[in-house]
Amino acid sequence: MKRSRVLLAVATAALLTGVLAACSDGDDTAGGDDGPVTIRLLEYQQARADAVEPHLAAFEQAMAEQGRDIEVELIVDPLTDEQFRTKITQQFHSGTAPDVIDMGSTHVTGFAGAGYLLELDEYLDEWDTWGEYFDPVKDAARQVDGHFYAVPHEANVQSLFYRKDVLEQLGVDTSQPQTWDDLIARLEQVTAQTGEPSIVIPAGTAWGGGTWTEGFLPIAAGTGSTFYDEETGRWTLESEGLTASFDLYARLVEAGLMPVQDLLNPNPWEPTKYVRFPEGTMPVAAQGTWGWRYDWGPEGTAPIEDVQQKVGTWDYPALVPGTEPYSISGGGFVYAINAETEHAEAAMELAKWLSEGTAAAEQLAAIGAAAPHPGIADIEPYASDPSLLDAEEKVRTGIRAPFGDGADQVSQAVQSATEAILLGDADGEQAASAFAEEAAELLGDALVEQ
Structure with missing residues (x-):
């Protein structure tokens, strides 16, 4: 199994050009989604990068046990929300955006409307965990056209x-x-x-x-x-x-x-x-x-x-x-998939895997966010945090704030x-x-x- 590569993007000329050196590689495009495949995952908050990085090797191993050769390349590019929006827009426009982007849910509407994000309805319908998501979380993720373009992996x-x-x-x-x-x-x-x-x-x-x-x-x-x-x-x-x-x-x-x-x-x-x-x-x-x-x-x-x-x-x-x-009850961060990715199935597997089980429990506890579905409440260390368990209960019944174009x-x-x-x-x-x-x-x- 290949080792995950972690790239620290330098916000210098790349911020102006919108081109990440890591996104210009072309060596992962051969073969189908069973491999060999490289999925690029972007994290623009350092704390989230630190929380997700330890789980990527386990994901690769889980995929290998299914006979799939998938490597995850973690791109760490600490940015403010405004810097992120500017830079990722440039990357979408130039065709250099990563496969999976961990972003605040408020960004989804604009990017989906511009055609930058992959519609995920078909993938979500086939995912058993999606049927267990709390209604306010699913409602918040549904865009004005009735479709879904991101996987919520937390709730606030x-x-x-x-x-x-x-x-x-x-x-x-x-x-x-x-x-x-x-x-x-x-x-x-x-x-x-x-x-x-x-x-x-x-x-x-x-x-x-x-x-x-x-x-x-x-x-x-x-x-x-x-x-x-x-x-x-x-x-x-x-x-x-x-x-x-x-x-x-x-x-x-x-x-x-x-x-x-x-x-x-x-x-x-x-x-x-x-x-x-x-x-x-x-x-x-x-x-x-x-x-x-x-x-x-x-x-x-x-x-x-x-x-x-x-x-x-x-x-x-x-x-x-x-x-x-x-x-x-509001959305937190979500995994969105680049509409131009050549490996949609592998990208979706990564988004799903990180949104449930131990990987999700440890990230939620590290970040301080409530679970978007009930399947994590009994998994440590999330299970031992009363503030997050209380927040999860409120997610179930909270009012969803209106949000749109x-x-x-x-x-x-x-x-x-x-x-x-x-x-x-x-x-x-x-x-x-x-x-x-x-x-x-x-x-x-x-x-x-x-």
């Missing part, structure tokens, strides 16, 4: 993280708040005692896309108002729920509960999630499942000692009458509108109106519900 839950130890010390209720009025009353208790902001929800332009995906969208999604219609592919830009969501931001800012100056400065997540929350001076933060590892875990950016004992999660409280507390433009308008609230230039109603106007202009008539 967006909720409110809180410092149990700090709130208990301050005498503040830690039970699930049923409404935002309830939670705001608790936050006011905290701020009255500490003199500091008590919650961070991404807002403004400095946070970039996180203002949309981690801040506004989870709030708006639970209001019951239609935001995006998957059948028509159109956005509804004015509704009771949208106005209520912007008004919530305004209430939090006006009450001094949000760290306004931090949110207006560059890299606003650093003083909030990496300083204030870990030290306990701002005990509530909107956050995804990855926070258990990447942010506050033992090897995270800002470790919290005994994080499992000190930190808990709440569902988002109800914002408008007639709704209930909820969590947002034009999301980047809507995100831009949300950032601008919440920035106006932070600056004191708009109240909730004014921000909602400004959002609707800017989003409509950016989207164009074809994507806006008339």
Whole structure:
């Protein structure tokens, strides 16, 4: 069996040309998918590359036992999301993209629409594990044309993280708040005692896309108002729920509960999630499942000692009458397959193998993500992580946030509108109106519900 090769892509001239030296090789094109075949797998986050690399030799061995000679070439190219999108687009266009790309699920819609990704419906229908995937995960992976272009190998839950130890010390209720009025009353208790902001929800332009995906969208999604219609592919830009969501931001800012100056400065997540929350001076933060590892875990950016004992999660409280507390169940990273790959079956075998069994359990535990299907809950080390098992339960029942073509433009308008609230230039109603106007202009008539 051949040994997996790990290539570290250098982001110099290659970033401009979009050509990876590893992708220019032509020695793996001979023969069918039984081999010899080389599958190139791209990881653009170092932590994910570190998590997947130990499993590639086992995959090659498993394939060899089936009489298939498949080698995996791991391409490690640490990039930001924006750098990744630019570079992989260039590679798709030039025909040099890897066979399998591990990417955030938000990238799939655009790449699939451009014809860069292989439709996987036939492969998924033949895979028994796919039938066990949680419905919210499958729904999130289904694109607007009704087809699937990626294999989800993790799931994330967006909720409110809180410092149990700090709130208990301050005498503040830690039970699930049923409404935002309830939670705001608790936050006011905290701020009255500490003199500091008590919650961070991404807002403004400095946070970039996180203002949309981690801040506004989870709030708006639970209001019951239609935001995006998957059948028509159109956005509804004015509704009771949208106005209520912007008004919530305004209430939090006006009450001094949000760290306004931090949110207006560059890299606003650093003083909030990496300083204030870990030290306990701002005990509530909107956050995804990855926070258990990447942010506050033992090897995270800002470790919290005994994080499992000190930190808990709440569902988002109800914002408008007639709704209930909820969590947002969202897609994490997915394996997408290059539409131009010459080895689709082998590429799909790799994606499936890494998405189940021990390979999946160890990667999920390392990354800090919930399983997208129930077949991993009893496999160590995932089985011994209560935070991830709890997140998995919420994945089953969570609300799926609307997402479709034009999301980047809507995100831009949300950032601008919440920035106006932070600056004191708009109240909730004014921000909602400004959002609707800017989003409509950016989207164009074809994507806006008339």
